[in-house]
Amino acid sequence: xxxxxxxxxxxxxxxxxxxxxxxxxxxxxxxxxxxxxxxxxxxxxxxxxxxxxxxxxxxxxxxxxxxxxxxxxxxxxxxxxxxxxxxxxxxxxxxxxxxxxxxxxxxxxxxxxxxxxxxxxxxxxxxxxxxxxxxxxxxxxxxxxxxxxxxxxxxxxxxxxxxxxxxxxxxxxxxxxxxxxxxxxxxxxxx
Numbered sequence: 583x584x585x586x587x588x589x590x591x592x593x594x595x596x597x598x599x600x601x602x603x604x605x606x607x608x609x610x611x612x613x614x615x616x617x618x619x620x621x622x623x624x625x626x627x628x629x630x631x632x633x634x635x636x637x638x639x640x641x642x643x644x645x646x647x648x649x650x651x652x653x654x655x656x657x658x659x660x661x662x663x664x665x666x667x668x669x670x671x672x673x674x675x676x677x678x679x680x681x682x683x684x685x686x687x688x689x690x691x692x693x694x695x696x697x698x699x700x701x702x703x704x705x706x707x708x709x710x711x712x713x714x715x716x717x718x719x720x721x722x723x724x725x726x727x728x729x730x731x732x733x734x735x736x737x738x739x740x741x742x743x744x745x746x747x748x749x750x751x752x753x754x755x756x757x758x759x760x761x762x763x764x765x766x767x768x769x770x771x772x773x
Contacts, residue, residue, distance in 0.1 A: 645701050678705065681701060712733060
């Protein structure tokens, strides 16, 4: 093989090596970005909103917000649709929305993981229209998050369950009490 052929082979090998280095660098950068995004997703704050029945208080519904994430959320704002009237203080004290609007009127500076806030949103059997809750906050790495929750009360209020039948036999009444206590323990354990 002539010297010119060796120079050509060396040039081609150099070009292939340079291409391999560029491809490897691109793959490494993509992998690092994916690792960073995955780490952020696993450690970010996650504030969720939900409607929940109040245990042992028939007809009472709670609006619950909690941080299920692994880090602190900062500068948390909570907005509602329908939103508050211009003068929230003019709402009657019996209107649960008055207290909810007042509670979330100002941003919450820090919201720790596991921290839960709840308010009664309905007492008794008053109608409860759907509500949209929008939560905006910042994670520890200064990433901004905006989560929207369309909460429809039927998803929670139309739940069905069973209860023990009524009887007057002492043994069966005792079994019903035990079954009721077991159901209560299950309900507490699942929340």
